[in-house]
Amino acid sequence: MPTYDLGTLVVGSHDVKKLTQALDIPDHRFEDIVNLARQAWEHEDTISESIEHIAQNASGSELVLAFVFFGRIWEDNQKEDDE
Numbered sequence: 001m002p003t004y005d006l007g008t009l010v011v012g013s014h015d016v017k018k019l020t021q022a023l024d025i026p027d028h029r030f031e032d033i034v035n036l037a038r039q040a041w042e043h044e045d046t047i048s049e050s051i052e053h054i055a056q057n058a059s060g061s062e063l064v065l066a067f068v069f070f071g072r073i074w075e076d077n078q079k080e081d082d083e
Contacts, residue, residue, distance in 0.1 A: 004034050009072040023061040033062055037069035041077070 004011040011019070020027050036057055040050040050070065058066045 025061055029062060033066050034069055037066050037073055040070055041073045
């Protein structure tokens with residue numbers, strides 16, 4: 001598994017395995033969740049629309065994880081804007 005750079009959070013392959021096991025998410029879904037968070041950031045005009053996009057495309061543990069990743073992406077972009 002690759003390493004995922006989500007701005008203020010970098011998730012390595014060992015951590016991916018631990019997260020998917022702890023949250024009972026299939027390993028193959030992890031990348032989909034990361035991509036969902038990135039898509040929500042890139043393709044929606046407002047934070048509300050981004051949150052709605054994530055909520056429509058994930059549920060349960062996957063939804064929570066997608067929101068965590070989205071938050072990290074958002075935080076990283078805020079830091080870039082401040083610089």
